[in-house]
Amino acid sequence: MSDNSQYQPRIAAFLCNWCSYGAADLAGVSRLQYPPNIHVIRIPCTGRMSPKFILQAFRQGVDGVWVSG
Amino acid sequence: MEAVAQKIRETAAKLLSEGKVDCVIGYAQGTVPMRDYPYFAYTPEEAQNLTWSPFCCNNLANFLIRRPKGEIGKVAIVAQGCVSRSIVGLIKENQIAREDVYILGVPSPGMVDRRKVQDRFPLKTITEVTVDGEDLVVKGKDFEERIPQKEVRRDNCYTCVQRNPVIVDEMMGEEGPSDWGGNIDAVAAPWEKLEPGERWEAFIDEVDSCIRCYACRDACPLCYCHVCFVDEAMPQWCGKTQDEADVATFHILRAFHCAGRCTDCGACESACPQGIKVRRFTSKIEKDIRELYDYSPGMDLEATPPLSVYRPNDPQEFIK
Amino acid sequence: MKVAEHPRFIDMDKCIACGACYDKCPKRIPNEYNEGLDKRKAAYVRYAQAVPLKYSIDKDNCIYFQKGKCRACQKFCPTGAVDFEMEEQQRELQVGSVIISAGFRPFDPSPYVQYAYANFPNVVTALEFERILAASGPWLGHLVRPSDEAEPKKVAWIQCVGSRDINSCDHPYCSAVCCMYAIKEAVIAKEHSKENLDAAIFYMDMRTFGKDFERYYDNAKEDGVRFIRSRIHSINQLADKSLQIEYATEDGRAMLEEFDMVVLSQGLEISPETAAMCRQLGLELNSSSFIDTASFTPVASSRPGVYVCGALAGPKDIPLSVMEASAAACAAAGNLSSARGSMTKEQVIPEQRAVAGDQPKVGVFVCSCGINIAGVVNVDEVAEYAKTLPYVSYVENNLFTCSQDTQDKMAEVIDEQGLNRVVVAACTPRTHEPLFQETMVGAGLNKYLFEMANIRNQDSWVHSDQPEMATEKAKDLVRMAVAKAALLSPLQEVQLEVDPGAMVIGGGLAGMNAALELAKQGYSCHLVERDNALGGNARSLRATAKGEDVASYLVELSQKVEEEPLITTHLGTVIKDVDGFVGNFKTTLAGDSGEEVVEHGVAVIATGASEYKPNEYAYGSHPKVMTHLEIDDGLVSGEVDPKQVNSLVLIQCVGSREPERPYCSKVCCTHSVETALHFKEENPECQVVILYRDIRTFGERELLYKEARSKGVLFVRYDVDQKPVVEADGEGLKVTVRDHILGRDLLIDADMVGLATAITSHKATDLAQMFKVSMDEDGWFLEAHQKLRPVDFATDGVFMAGLCHYPKPIEEAVAQAQAAVARAVTVLSSKEMMLPGTVAVIDQSKCVGCGVCWTVCPYQAIDEDENGLAVVNEALCKGCGTCVASCRSGAPNLRGFTNQGVMAQIMAL
Amino acid sequence: MKSLLEYVGIEPGRLHFSWISSAEATKFQETVVEVTESVKALGPAKHMIKDIRKVA
């Protein structure tokens, strides 16, 4: 977990494999630029998302959690 | 109050002698002041030990699931408003069968919070407390005082919305008013009034005295999982240490698991040896459930709990 | 069968579609794909989503072929795929059946001199407008007009250009699709344009007959699309190249209006080359040079063994074309069923190495993907970092991990190094995961011991301006992937043997056809019919649109069903309960002979529909007011004798296109026209009047409409707000209707009034619940996807055919029955089904039986076993993991995305 | 969940939910920017961190 000079937040992004992960790929294909702070964790569906993961992410010291279905 | 206790004893003895039930679960006089304890009467004679007082703070529904299923067949249970709502919840979650339970309904007198009484006599040792009409007679080594029950009633009893039992087989006393006039919404979720910044301090200093004994979890009728998430090691959701994060994780997740199920019986707060107001978390969640889904747990046997079924008109404004 | 393959001058095996030849080719030519609106190169690929995605060289425009020099593409091709010496190849194919789906050519509106398509730049065809709207089109989806690329504020659509017209072009038929695509283009154009675009559609009859088409039409009206019923004669161009249209309104006033653009809704036609090819193959074409097909065999051409589908057999939209495609496949496979599986090669899968319990040894393959990744992310630094990660025993960089040679090298490395986990840091798993998993299976490793780190689509491509941050992120992603990979365990794909039997519910025309086709394919089938006789609604039909007699066909069909040994018919039987899932259904049938449990692998629902009994137009209070089915019944049984009828009035849209049934029943217009013709034939003096809102004789049925008009059948249009009134007048009837041209009421004495009543669904909710399938609000069964899977249900193993999907004529019902069989055979043809390994599993020691998971499971894949605990039915489980998150006691776990695995990823964040 | 964490003191800006179809690439990009800005504005996380370097 490297923090360089200018504060870079670490964000855990839980993306649903069929919808948001697809949108992320499409954003890649169309070369849309966005800040690199999100770290994507692929889940089969937002149904898989459980509060335990959100709490665990905060316990690991991430600055933000984003769940997208 | 005494009339109700007498009715309970008679009914229990009758049920036991007729063999309609194998055991009656009720309360008995405790060896420590203000502490009546759950008591299992198997014979009509034992039924005589049953009492009913404003010190019955445990939720007896808890013992319908704690005992091995096969051992005792039909059980009678003394149940006031919140306990009966817990029984409804347990039936809906397939933990007990309606026909296994014979419910002795009691209008809840509003239980006394023994810490509020203790706080009136800081550092003094109370030797005996007796009920006298609407008041309590508190005796100690060199003092005796009379306190009206209303002033030391438990928070959740004060704002209780359902004093009379929801489902009942036999009533032990006539139904009283359904609440004590407290407004649950005004009292619920006290920390909402705080500044977002201060809330974390308030939360931490409330739970920092927690010694992780899990009495709040074990006193609650909703916590019947074989393996609680705190006991899981692979992966370990919540550490066993006294670190701020572990204690916080435990309390947040325990409260989260009561979402849409907690009947606000206050057993967790009475059980906590450190006197932590754990109801602060559940009252916030139940307030949200009421606002978002207009549902209060354990009121009606048929209603499907809101969090276990998806309806198109569920509120979703928090999703962008 | 001899086939000539034109050369493409690029070796398909070598080409990796990197696009270098396209960039370097100097020659620019109008791009047919975008209707010539923009340019393409001589070395090109037809469109971005071509399959296979391989480039080719356009011989007629390539400078090397014309003038003998340049060769730019050959110099820059990284894999040396360009080969100018390729020639045309003659191939000899040994086949059992042939399916022709050569399709249609959009009509070129140049012959319409008055529309001056050729010289007015802002007069565009519908296909050009489609390209203008498309994101991959010449202006990237930005709505502009070709002349000055300004944003149009007013656009007009002119319908029936090249359809229903015999003087400018020889196309008497209706192309069936133009009305719908015009409305679609208008609605989407309104969405695309910034301010409120004024869209107007000039039409004769608005033909939105398909499923949910009418709703789309109503919504378009609400969105403000103007529908003007007027045939446009000519377009003239103003100074600023905008266009002026003259038209007459319904009440006869002449109007003049300017539009920035005019779209000609061009029809469909068969190109002369296609027609020549069909004749060369000995296939008969009809007058409009479509391939002639019979109603009862909609996909069979005149030559046995040759089948046809799609627009080549007549103008139709995508859902029907896809249905016909499956039907053609079923028909083609029908007579080959004896040789099924004889030519398939058995794929050799090496024995799988047991890795459970060994120390994880992870192999990390970091890909450069040419410059796509390496251009931004420092792949070497990522590889070095990967070496320091726990459990990583082998790291390798390569240029293109997905190329064939790297795949083979990868398989060797897995063997040599004894790797038992593979992490590939490259592109998105959504497209490439199966490819790498195949390689792992080939190397004897369980394919679920695999994880990908998406450092291209979600890292290098989107952070191209921050290379060092992108490299840092790549390391994080690789670390997370390795953390999860270390915890992956080999998963076995569940094998379920498939019961080869089938069940068809509903013994109507569609049901019987389905049963017969299944038998022809060699599968036994149970045909369940509620009634005591086969035939369903078809029993009261006289003839098809093409005049073929229905009754005799029905008799012949039910005989074939009786004689067919593979079909067991259950008459007077109802479905009582359905258990099981795709491949293993157990259905309890309840009939007068008591209950019976039948095992089958698939089910085809063909329960048909029923006729709407109206309560308007004095129906029921006068014997001579009958529904069009009752009239047909009468004609077949002789009760109704056209000779005694001197005046017949037929009223259309009775019950259809109403708020309670906002859909068009599709077949009534054709049926009324055909009845009218029959009456005229039998009794020429009989005066026949058809009162209609829109005559929807789509496709080649338009010829019937033309013939009816020529034979003197009167067509009077009524408005939905001023419906005709029918009163009893002694023996006969009096019908008054407001004539829109005269503007006065018309009084018709009629001996008989026929009502074109709607077709309503059975609303069989109990059947739907038993098979766990869904229905739309009107009660029609909801197909998985309107265009891609029109006969499948969302629930696997259940298919539909006939009226229960949506009202349709006989030939479409038969086609859908054959299509349903083709789809069903995809399940029945394999002995056992492979189910993906990523399914949930429940640890019963932790389960308390509280029931949250089986209430929350979207696929009802979790059942309560005998002692009240939850158990997952792995055939139905789609691996979404909702149960895992909803369970408080943590009993379920999802293989492939285990709690431990996801937690490891979070910890490695 | 979101209201409980907010109630307990974790700033709402740290937890985001959204629905994005696989075709809405631009919406995905806008949401990423929005989430990153809202988290960056709140600075590093202060609460709930399980930090084993701290003495018990």
Next chain:
Amino acid sequence: MADKILAKDKLGDFLGKLQADYEVYAPQEVEGKPQWAPVEESDKVLWDFSNTHTSPKDFFFPQTEIMMRFKNVQDHENGMVMEAEPPLANKRLLFNIRPCDAKAFQVLDLIFVQDEMTNDLFWKDKRDKTTLVGLACSDPCPSCFCTSMNCGPASTTGLDALVFDLGDKLLVRALTEKGEAVAEGLDDAAEADQAAAEEQTKAAEAQISSSVGMDKVNERSVMELYEAGMWDRVYENCLNCGTCTYVCPTCHCFDIQDETQGESGRRVRNWDNCMSWLFTMHGTGHNPRGAKKDRVRQRFMHKFKYIPVKRDGEIGCVGCGRCVLLCPVNIDVRRVVNDMNA
């Protein structure tokens, strides 16, 4: 070692002197309950309280104690660097500790400090560096039964010095060298003071109402007690929470866990209790004490039978009464032991 006298008004500088070389802790009022806390002002020290809410055992046996840290270093020869936690920084003094709590530490010493080989260094280090100055009970509460547990309002076992509260002055009786170090510099106590202390003790002993018979328990064999029928009625309403064990001064069970984060990690010892099923859960899934009855019985048998048998008569309970007060379902240890004894 003669008794000494300390006037209460001189208590401030007496404690000030002690704070020079000790960290002094004493029961003070915290959130309305008597709790152990470092002494800032001497008048905050409590005198008229029955006992602290929770036991002082976490001074020697903290609920979470880091035993060592480790770091995975690639180029280090054995790949792993380990460093122990630093021992206690400076000496401590527990002032006004109740005799029963002190006796509890003596019971735990028998377990934690047996011989060189198996000493619990963490416990021993803290015990050696701490001096216990007890305060004799003058007003035992109804739930105390220390007299039945080889202990009493003025028992001296485990203490370095014992103080009697004689109203305006304190009689300090040094018991060990450490106690003497504390008491030196005080003038001797008069006969009258000593007599007052004696009779205060007698009065306190008389005031203790509840008593617990242990005679038959000691006679009966372990198996006999184990299979006694009375356990069925005891375990019924127990919730199996962990309150009684965590507030009890003599409960000493713990669980050691390694917590890792990325490359580094730490070994942590946390309190654990025999009430939770996880405590005795085996890796194979077998659990010797699977049922609630076994676990509840274990707690009482361990304190009143196993320890006396193994530690020649020492009882694993000091009768402080905390578990009686705090058990949510009021399982009264006195009633249980009397049932065992019946």
